[in-house]
Amino acid sequence: MKYTTILRLFAPAQEELVLADAMRTAGLTTAADSLTRIALVLAERGMWVGAYAHIENEFIDTDPTKVKKARAVCLEAGNAVMRREGFLEAGFEPGAEIYHAAFLALSRAGAVPDGRCLARAAVGVFDSDPLMCSDVIRSEGRSPFTYESADKLIGPDTPAAVAARKAARAMAAASRVQEHGDEEWYEAAELMVGAAWHGSVAAELPPLHGLTEFQDFFETVMERVLDVGP
Secondary structure, eight states: OOHHHHHHHOOOOHHHHHHHHHHHHTTOHHHHHHHHHHHHHHHHHHHHHHHHHHHHHHHTTTOHHHHHHHHHHHHHHHHHHHHHTTOOSSSSHHHHHHHHHHHHHHHHHTTSSOOHHHHHHHHHTSOSSHHHHHHHHTSOOSSOOOOGGGGGOOOOOSHHHHHHHHHHHHHHHHHTSOOSSHHHHHHHHHHHHHHHHHHHHHTTSOTTTTOHHHHHHHHHTSTTOOOOOO
């Protein structure tokens, strides 16, 4: 593969980097640095996935044996990246830690008169599918993390700050939903729709702005009924 092709395969998610920058500006430096590291790690693993896809497209018809060997090599290389950073080879650990950062950002946004940039960046890292959000928010990261501080959040009475605190509390509520079956899966997803709704308002955007799958879920599954919470 050409060196320039490989460089293009290394593509950190801009949503995570934007959130990290917003958190760093707000003084959440340690969390921002951790989030940046996660974004780079996921990009490194993604580079190996992309490399395999490139080889498969190039040789699947002419050299399937090479493709099979490349798959094994690229898969192991990607898994090695995750092991190096202390993540499981598969699972929601990285996403869980990204959501931890989003919660911290929303919490800070709820403590200041104008946290629009933090709120907008936090909602930006939510997965496009509320049901995937449900899985991620209820997963653990590498280190213990508690959402319990959401119950103690205080801040200004500005509409943006109030909405940010509601978004953080919705995330906390979703994280506490037990993992038993579809009913709980959907319950946590609905709470994450609430978090995205309030996060959008905190960012002074229309509710669920730009979140097409959230909008669909809200209209079809939730039947346009939102429990706004405290």
